[in-house]
Amino acid sequence: MKRIHVDNYAPKYYSGKWSWDSKKDELHFEPHNDLEDARERYITTNTFMFMRTMNQEEELIFRQEFVRPESSFDNDTVVIYDIRDLVLFLMPSEFLTFKFVEFIHQPAVYRLLHALIIYFEYFLRLVEFVLIRRDELSGQMAQVQSEQTNDMKRVFSMYLSQYRMLVARNYSVIIKGEGAMGKYYHMKEIVNISATIWDKNFHEQFLACSIQIVWIAMHRRAYNIIEMEMNRLFRSEHFVTSRPEYLTFTPAERSLLYGRNSKIVNYRTQISPLIQELEHIPEDDVPILWIGERKYRGTDIRIMEMELEYIVPEPQLSLIDVAHGILGHPKKLYNTLLELDWPSVRYSNFSKKHDPYHIVRQPHLDIPQIDATKMRKMTKHYEHFYKIHGLYEECPRQMIFKWLRRERIIKFYRSGGLLTNIVSRCEKELATTSHGPRVDQIIANYFKVKSRLRKEATYGDDAGSLASSRVGNASPRKRKHSLEWHFDH
Template identity: 75%
Template sequence: MKRVHVDNYAPKYYSGKWSWNSEKDCLQFEAHNDLENARERYITTNGYKFLRTMDQEEELIFRQEYLVPKSHSSDDVVMEDIRNLVLYLMPRDFLTYKFIEFMHQWEVSQLIHSLIIYFEYYLRMVEFVLIRRDELSGQMGQVQSEQTNDMKRTFSVYLSQYRMLVARNYCLIIKGEGTMSKFYHMKPISNVSATIHDKYFHEHFLAVAIQIVWICMHRRAYFIIEMEMNRLFRSEHFVSAHPEYLNFTDAERSLLYGRNKKNFNYRVQESPLVQELKLVAEEDLPILWIGERKYRGTNIRIAEMELEYIVPGSQLRLIDVSHGILGHPKKLYNTLLSLDWPAVRFLNFSEKYDPYHIVRQPQMQIPKINELQMRKMCETYEHFYELHQASEQISHHQICKWVKRDINIKFFRSGGLLTNIVSRCEKELASTSSGPRVDLIIANYFRLISKVRKDINLSEKDSFTNHRLSSYASRISTIKAPRKTF
């Protein structure tokens, strides 16, 4: 079979609609020439308008200027791909130097990563709750047994454990220590809070986080994700009423929100994330070290959570775990990271061969009887290893490129050169330059190989990692309510 070369700069997403052409007796595709007036041009998230679609010119600009550079995981969808897409689709008001730099910090990436894991399980729990609601209602309603209630309690504890991971990463940000000090709302000398600026900064991050999780979850259950995200970071007092939001009963809320949720007056109310860290069970304490220390113990549940957290998104298929679209081949998705079903059909996935959980339905494994009691009898041993994650910092040039996003789009629309494979080949043939020196070619080659093999010197690439790991124990042990509750 002949392999056809695909131009990476060619548009893959076509915005328009199909209609029937009676004269030619066939289907005809009509492209949206004026997307400003298209009905589904924008999607509103917490009052901010994000682009839902893009025309072919905007797509070419995005693929040429703002795609993630090639690396060892360039063939799979990773979190950086989703983040760059959301940054490209977000409103103009978000494009500040400080916010772009904040979104590329290591702590923020870990918070978004834990949110994706949490919502993967949370959406399954909501589906389980809605199914049980239908089974218990009506004349043919089923009778619940004690084993059913025990299973529900176990599911609720599992969801609270994922929420603890989110809370841990969230508290590392709002404490304003280390690299997060420049984004803290209190000025270091005058000790005055920049309340208004911090309010809008937090609102912008929350809207972007909703968009990232929504796109990662195959763009499904948008209102459920928006409602739960606002509840986690704001508390229930500040979640706006929306007709599309679900209404849960008291029993369902207890199942979904956990045993640590407590409602107070809105003046002293803390976010549910902070409440999760105030009452941590003794058997759940090793969860606070997931991603920092290698767990040693007999608790299988914590070992599974650690494996699910530390495995990169591009390699999740090796442990048969699904986190939305993370780790899926890019050839199955268009520029907007929407699944291309015709491309999926050619791979012949089935229930027996489905490494990316595209054919298989989301499911939850039924826990064993007395699972919670068995976990209390597990043992935890002294740790031997610390986990180091190599991360690359965004450069000043890249931040400025994002800040000037609208200027760059306007430049290319007014006549800037959008290169494709033909123009690039013509430019290389017409060039008379001898190219870089041999020593530079060799240096670039070894730098690329070290990146692919993840052989990065942490002391040079991530200078703050060693300091962060050495001070992490003292920070986690002293986590209290944040100085400012969002």
């Protein structure tokens, strides 16, 4: 079959089906022109209808109007911004209010989504481990568990609780309503009256969007498990709907997955499992609460691993051989819906020895050392010297207003608006008589883009020289997600 070159303005995701044309004696592609009544058009997330797929016209609108521009950071790799923009395009129209769209673009929300993706990457692996062990312990060829197996499960449960603690830390920043999050707090400042109905709807919408973002980041697998666990984390088990497609765990499996801090009491006094993790923090795990805020100084290898996994930006995850779903993968391997394009994967010639993005290798769990808990008791923690300041790419205000006009933009193009393709773009360039921008404006635009992509580290006079000497031969220029080191007085 002849390989057809597709330009950047042509659809990458083809929604339809193949059938055999007996007259022409060849395969014929029939696109889905009307998907409104199709069963696979929508997916229900907490009673909200999200689009599961899009037709070619919607895809062209999305890529022309709402995809991240080429001047943004790491445009050739998949990051959380790309998944967030896709979910914003697929979400129901009632979600598109100014306060919600502005909230979803806040740095605190970005950090919470990042922690959730890390947590569910490990949680889904443990669920798979639990199901495999369930099959091994049942039937005629059942295996006998040893004490070492129980020790290994305890270490796995401890690691999962630590990731859950990181999610709870970022979630508590939002619900406290301090700083930039104050405008989204449910309590009025002067009259102290709670906007209960508004806060309930706002929380439900954010929870549904979080499920969609994590599900897409996890290669769109285990949707029911993600939905069930997300509702349990943010609500508690009293408010999780019992559905036949949800898994049922035994008490031993629940103890492994939910941790020792998970307790069920009367619904009037029940708090969410995330807050339960913050109520009983072991002394050795206290530095986890400062991951991403302070540079850890100590000998605890486990905290070092968590810190490295959290502060390394998505495009550099392959350098530390860590997989967080599709984050950090090249965009050329995915279509517009961020689904793997298997022909592109085959042409990349990945193998078990050359698999930087964990595509060929199945999700696996590294067997921990049996005495991992004993080794942590002998570690030492030292006073911190540096603070970590992550650079966040803020969303322009005009882009937020563009999301609010999403339905009108789609309606405009469907009613006759011209979608740009390679032919129309060339015709437009040939028909124009202008000589383009002036030289000084070209230089100004260049330095504007350069200042965004290359952030200069800000050091103090004395503290900066001390910090730079401690870091080593670090370059004075820092890119996005790089760390700005400041001396902490």
